[in-house]
Amino acid sequence: MDDKGVKxxxxxxxxxxxxxxxxxxxxxxxVNIYEVYSPFPVHGIESRLGYKRSRLSIAAFCFGFxxxxxxxxMMIGMTTIDWPxxxxxxxxxxxxxxxxxxxxxxxxLSAFGMVGTFFVISDLKPWGKPKTFDLRSTDDKHVMxxxxxxxxxxxxxxxxxxxxxxxxxxxxxxMDE
Amino acid sequence: MKDIFxxxxxxxxxxxxxxxxxxxxxxxxxxxxxxSGHGHEESTEIVNAYISDxxxxxxxxxxRVYSNLWINVVYFLGISISAIFFVAIQYVSQSGWSAxxxxxxxxxxRWLLPGSVLMLIVFAITNHDxxxxxxxxxxxxxxxxxxxxxxxxxxxxNLPFFLGRMAFxxxxxxxxxxxxxxxxxxxxxxGGTESWKKxxxxxxxxxxxxxxxxxxxAWDWVLSIDTHWFSTMFGWYVFASWWVSALALITYMIITxxxxxxxxxxxxxxxxxxxxxxxxxxxxxxxxxxxQFLLIYYANIPxxxxxxxxxxxxxxxxxxFIVNLILNFFFPFFFLMTRASKRFTxxxxxxxxxxxxxxFIDFYLMVTPGVxxxxxxxxxxxxxxxxxxxxxxxxxxxxxxxxxxxVAKNHPMLEESLHHDI
Numbered sequence: 046m047d048d049k050g051v052k053x054x055x056x057x058x059x060x061x062x063x064x065x066x067x068x069x070x071x072x073x074x075x076v077n078i079y080e081v082y083s084p085f086p087v088h089g090i091e092s093r094l095g096y097k098r099s100r101l102s103i104a105a106f107c108f109g110f111x112x113x114x115x116x117x118x119m120m121i122g123m124t125t126i127d128w129p130x131x132x133x134x135x136x137x138x139x140x141x142x143x144x145x146x147x148x149x150x151x152x153x154l155s156a157f158g159m160v161g162t163f164f165v166i167s168d169l170k171p172w173g174k175p176k177t178f179d180l181r182s183t184d185d186k187h188v189m190x191x192x193x194x195x196x197x198x199x200x201x202x203x204x205x206x207x208x209x210x211x212x213x214x215x216x217x218x219x220m221d222e
Numbered sequence: 223m224k225d226i227f228x229x230x231x232x233x234x235x236x237x238x239x240x241x242x243x244x245x246x247x248x249x250x251x252x253x254x255x256x257x258s259g260h261g262h263e264e265s266t267e268i269v270n271a272y273i274s275d276x277x278x279x280x281x282x283x284x285x286r287v288y289s290n291l292w293i294n295v296v297y298f299l300g301i302s303i304s305a306i307f308f309v310a311i312q313y314v315s316q317s318g319w320s321a322x323x324x325x326x327x328x329x330x331x332r333w334l335l336p337g338s339v340l341m342l343i344v345f346a347i348t349n350h351d352x353x354x355x356x357x358x359x360x361x362x363x364x365x366x367x368x369x370x371x372x373x374x375x376x377x378x379x380n381l382p383f384f385l386g387r388m389a390f391x392x393x394x395x396x397x398x399x400x401x402x403x404x405x406x407x408x409x410x411x412x413g414g415t416e417s418w419k420k421x422x423x424x425x426x427x428x429x430x431x432x433x434x435x436x437x438x439x440a441w442d443w444v445l446s447i448d449t450h451w452f453s454t455m456f457g458w459y460v461f462a463s464w465w466v467s468a469l470a471l472i473t474y475m476i477i478t479x480x481x482x483x484x485x486x487x488x489x490x491x492x493x494x495x496x497x498x499x500x501x502x503x504x505x506x507x508x509x510x511x512x513x514q515f516l517l518i519y520y521a522n523i524p525x526x527x528x529x530x531x532x533x534x535x536x537x538x539x540x541x542x543f544i545v546n547l548i549l550n551f552f553f554p555f556f557f558l559m560t561r562a563s564k565r566f567t568x569x570x571x572x573x574x575x576x577x578x579x580x581x582f583i584d585f586y587l588m589v590t591p592g593v594x595x596x597x598x599x600x601x602x603x604x605x606x607x608x609x610x611x612x613x614x615x616x617x618x619x620x621x622x623x624x625x626x627x628x629v630a631k632n633h634p635m636l637e638e639s640l641h642h643d644i
Contacts, residue, residue, distance in 0.1 A: 141520075
């Protein structure tokens with residue numbers, strides 16, 4: 046193993062309640078947690094980790110608004126400006142008729158945009174490589190990763206801290222950035 | 223923690239003032255109406271040419287009073303039954319989050335019995351003036367006013383069948399409400415999960431029955447005013463309006479009770495969920511409203527468009543049409559969109575009364591153009607009658623709130639409600 050990459054200390058937890066308490070006490074010691082991986086959603090973990098609220102909903106609004114504008118531009122451009130046609134005796138600008146398509150486009154772009162944004166920001170993009178600290182986090186173990194360089198404590202001290210907070214194992218691992 | 227709602231003399235006094243104020247405004251309104259003669263009479267709108275039946279469209283001042291009475295009767299009865307429907311839905315879905323707040327919609331349901339009695343009385347007084355189809359001559363071929371279209375609907379729209387349906391709906395709704403109340407009182411006394419399981423069964427049956435009866439009730443009580451016209455969306459439309467008003471009232475009452483030191487165990491997540499309900503069903507109402515509008519607008523068949531011609535082409539009703547959309551869609555949609563606005567009560571405290579008033583306007587627009595044609599008005603009388611009904615309604619539901627403890631201490635899912643976290 047060469048020395049390139051970033052070194053992490055990894056704590057393995059068996060139980061989510063132990064994990065939640067461990068997160069609180071590790072953070073209380075001033076340790077900066079890189080990320081926690083769980084095989085299933087753990088209730089209340091975001092607030093324990095001190096995560097700020099996701100801004101995904103803002104992205105959703107922006108994409109939705111883009112969809113509204115695109116749909117209206119498309120329909121007004123086609124049926125009002127470019128090639129006006131009388132359909133069902135309506136105006137060239139029949140706004141009520143445009144509403145269903147506008148609504149669908151808003152929902153479609155909002156949903157696609159949200160999924161796309163989520164994939165990009167959580168490293169699930171096709172060209173990205175997801176970080177897997179310990180394969181067992183996809184099975185039945187919770188994994189807490191701590192970046193050694195970002196903390197003042199030594200590797201041994203971190204391992205000891207994790208062990209004392211209920212971790213069944215504390216390993217170290219090199220990850221390439 | 224205050225366990226039982228204290229319906230003290232202060233609240234009763236302010237309700238009395240509300241009642242007296244409403245009565246005063248109504249009297250002023252009626253006085254104005256009598257003195258002003260017929261207001262804007264003899265309309266030359268195409269509307270009247272289509273609807274009127276030679277000589278019957280004559281306007282009397284009391285018709286406007288009747289139309290107001292009917293709007294309020296239907297509106298408040300609808301809120302009340304929708305609140306009971308809310309309770310039933312919580313039991314059917316076996317929800318835990320709402321266990322702590324169920325006493326509030328349950329209290330709103332107390333209006334069902336007085337509301338039903340009022341409905342029967344108001345119908346007995348106003349039938350010919352509100353429901354055009356109740357006139358005998360429409361079905362008499364020898365009479366010049368014979369109406370071929372309405373005669374075709376005679377099998378459904380006749381007085382005995384109509385009254386039978388009304389009595390049946392009100393009766394069966396009250397029967398289920400009484401059953402729900404009985405088992406909830408039993409749960410308070412005995413505990414255990416027996417009552418909860420029973421309530422699940424009762425609620426399931428009630429929800430199915432309500433789905434059918436509510437739709438038919440909406441055709442009877444609101445749609446049949448415009449006798450020639452019909453809409454297949456109407457049952458849903460009225461349901462959506464009732465339902466979102468009930469949700470807004472439940473939310474507003476819970477927030478107000480919490481501000482006054484009751485229901486202190488209700489956390490922000492429960493309020494947030496209620497806010498989501500109000501937001502979501504405002505959009506649902508718009509969806510139904512617009513679906514009804516779009517189909518008629520697109521097909522452009524005169525028999526159908528007349529309903530919107532009456533409302534859109536009229537200088538008087540058109541502003542209400544716009545206000546209806548603004549209050550019930552644009553305002554809640556943008557105002558309650560963010561998470562913070564649903565989580566903090568000061569936003570909901572503004573939004574809920576606005577939505578409640580918006581849906582009153584919605585019912586006003588459903589009933590008034592059909593009853594009064596171009597003679598409709600909105601002034602002291604409308605506000606006054608609304609205040610009178612509101613004070614009676616609040617009196618009944620607030621005294622209903624005192625009859626059971628505010629916390630369902632034996633509800634098997636109460637813990638989940640107390641620790642609800644989203």
